Amino acid sequence: MAVTAISIDExxxxxxxxxxxxxxxxxxxxxxxxxxKSSRDALAKMPDWKSRKFKQELDASIRKHHESADYFEDLAGRMKAIEQESDAVSSKVVTYEG
Structure with missing residues (x-):
């Protein structure tokens, strides 16, 4: 699973x-x-030669999920900052009477 990156604009x-x-x-x-959790039981039942490959695949999968989680947390933080900045600007609207 690759990170499905979307831009903040998207x-x-x-x-x-x-x-x-x-x-x-x-x-x-x-x-x-x-x-x-699901890998603990599976690893306990596997022979060493098979468990090494399984661990490598598991590590790769977990690393990809970490990358995705980090990406979307960062995106959420940037989006929140933009929304708050927009709200702050909106609340400072000044009307002029002529």
């Missing part, structure tokens, strides 16, 4: 919010936990 254009991006990051973290 995320906003799709109507996504920073909290949705954070949810995607949490999903990837949950996948890491699930893979680790």
């Amino acid at each position: 995320a906003f254009a799709q109507g996504s919010s920073w909290s949705q991006m954070l949810s995607v990051a949490k999903f990837h973290k949950g996948q890491i936990d699930q893979k680790l």
Whole structure:
């Protein structure tokens, strides 16, 4: 699974919010936990030669989920900052009477 990177502009254009991006990051973290739990029993039953390959594949999969989680957490942080900046600008609208 590769990181499905989307730009911040794409995320906003799709109507996504920073909290949705954070949810995607949490999903990837949950996948890491699930893979680790399910692999414990499988590894215990495997011969050494087979478990080495399994561990390598597991490590690669977990690394990809970590990359995805980090990416979407960063995207969520950037989106939140933009939303807060936009809200701050909107609240400072000044009307002039002529």
